[in-house]
Amino acid sequence: MIQLSNVSKTYQVGDRSIAALRNIDLTVNKGEIFGIIGHSGAGKSTLIRTINVLEQPTGGQVFVDGVEMTALNGRRLQQERSSIGMIFQHFNLLSSATVADNIAFPLRLAKQQPGAVERRVRELLQLVGLEEHGAKYPAQLSGGQKQRVGIARALATSPKVLLCDEATSALDPQTTNSILALLLDINRKLHITIVLITHEMHVIRSICDRVAVIDGGKIVELGPVTDVFLKPQHPTTREFVEQLSDSSEPLQAASSPAHERTIVRITYLGEQTYAPILYETMREASVPLVILQGTISRIKDTPYGQMVVEIQGGRADAEETVALLRSRGLDVEVIRYG
Numbered sequence: 001m002i003q004l005s006n007v008s009k010t011y012q013v014g015d016r017s018i019a020a021l022r023n024i025d026l027t028v029n030k031g032e033i034f035g036i037i038g039h040s041g042a043g044k045s046t047l048i049r050t051i052n053v054l055e056q057p058t059g060g061q062v063f064v065d066g067v068e069m070t071a072l073n074g075r076r077l078q079q080e081r082s083s084i085g086m087i088f089q090h091f092n093l094l095s096s097a098t099v100a101d102n103i104a105f106p107l108r109l110a111k112q113q114p115g116a117v118e119r120r121v122r123e124l125l126q127l128v129g130l131e132e133h134g135a136k137y138p139a140q141l142s143g144g145q146k147q148r149v150g151i152a153r154a155l156a157t158s159p160k161v162l163l164c165d166e167a168t169s170a171l172d173p174q175t176t177n178s179i180l181a182l183l184l185d186i187n188r189k190l191h192i193t194i195v196l197i198t199h200e201m202h203v204i205r206s207i208c209d210r211v212a213v214i215d216g217g218k219i220v221e222l223g224p225v226t227d228v229f230l231k232p233q234h235p236t237t238r239e240f241v242e243q244l245s246d247s248s249e250p251l252q253a254a255s256s257p258a259h260e261r262t263i264v265r266i267t268y269l270g271e272q273t274y275a276p277i278l279y280e281t282m283r284e285a286s287v288p289l290v291i292l293q294g295t296i297s298r299i300k301d302t303p304y305g306q307m308v309v310e311i312q313g314g315r316a317d318a319e320e321t322v323a324l325l326r327s328r329g330l331d332v333e334v335i336r337y338g
């Protein structure tokens, strides 16, 4: 649906060149929710704005639904842009217009008939849960409600793609969750492709299918959220994953001598999360296993768990237990052998 091919962007500030994007290759599939995460200044905003060419790349090509956006200008570009909706961190609503008029704005711009505009606005107000608020002004709304108006306005012309530029960064955690749930609902109901940028791993974990990690204008890691989240490879990715992990040190079981304590991290996914794997392994290996730390959570719809476990026994017992756990399809990382 979206393809960026060798996209670069260099800003010229006086005699200084700032490379905001360096040779970005990226494909976003139709219907997916694709997240881009990075620290401040990594290039996220620049990247998302090249998709609708609000930012013209200095090199490379951008295709949306087969159309080369970077080859267009003037009226053709405006036309193609209307198939790409966008929402913003600070909502960008017209303060002097009512909620209904804000949503109607792109429809009137597209010269739709008043009756059709009214019907569509009513439909959109319902979609975002603001049926009762059409006559209000933005100043009378909460942050979450303002973003709902932003979403309704972005969807007014039935775009194929929705770009979300830090859409939840100005919202409290509870409101963030309700906006993320709305985006997921819209993605499922309307089959719209969503690209979002964020600096919060929570946003990625909640609703994204795939994620790209951007650092210094480059994509340093890309893949399904389950892979990137559970097996982060790049140091920047690990930092983001740590935002969500329990940072407390695993407890140490003091009951066995240090040389007989092997510590492993076990990761399990999907159905495995509910299986009595430790019990079965303990029975088979006849070695005590002690849980030192554990988490069970979800990545979008997929349950997963991570446990730090102590295997109490000699090296041979530990190796056999690790092999048993792996044979059950679990991911086992040996933190240290006893």
Ligand SMILES: Nc1ncnc2c1ncn2[C@@H]1O[C@H](COP(=O)(O)OP(=O)(O)OP(=O)(O)O)[C@@H](O)[C@H]1O
Residues within 6 Å of the ligand: 011, 012, 013, 018, 019, 020, 038, 039, 040, 041, 042, 043, 044, 045, 046, 047, 199
């Ligand atoms: N209009 C501009 N002129 C000059 N430099 C710019 C411009 N826009 C962005 N930059 C620079 O490009 C780099 C990438 O900026 P960008 O805004 O894309 O990062 P970001 O990841 O979105 O950061 P943030 O989360 O803080 O918004 C930064 O070094 C920034 O200073």
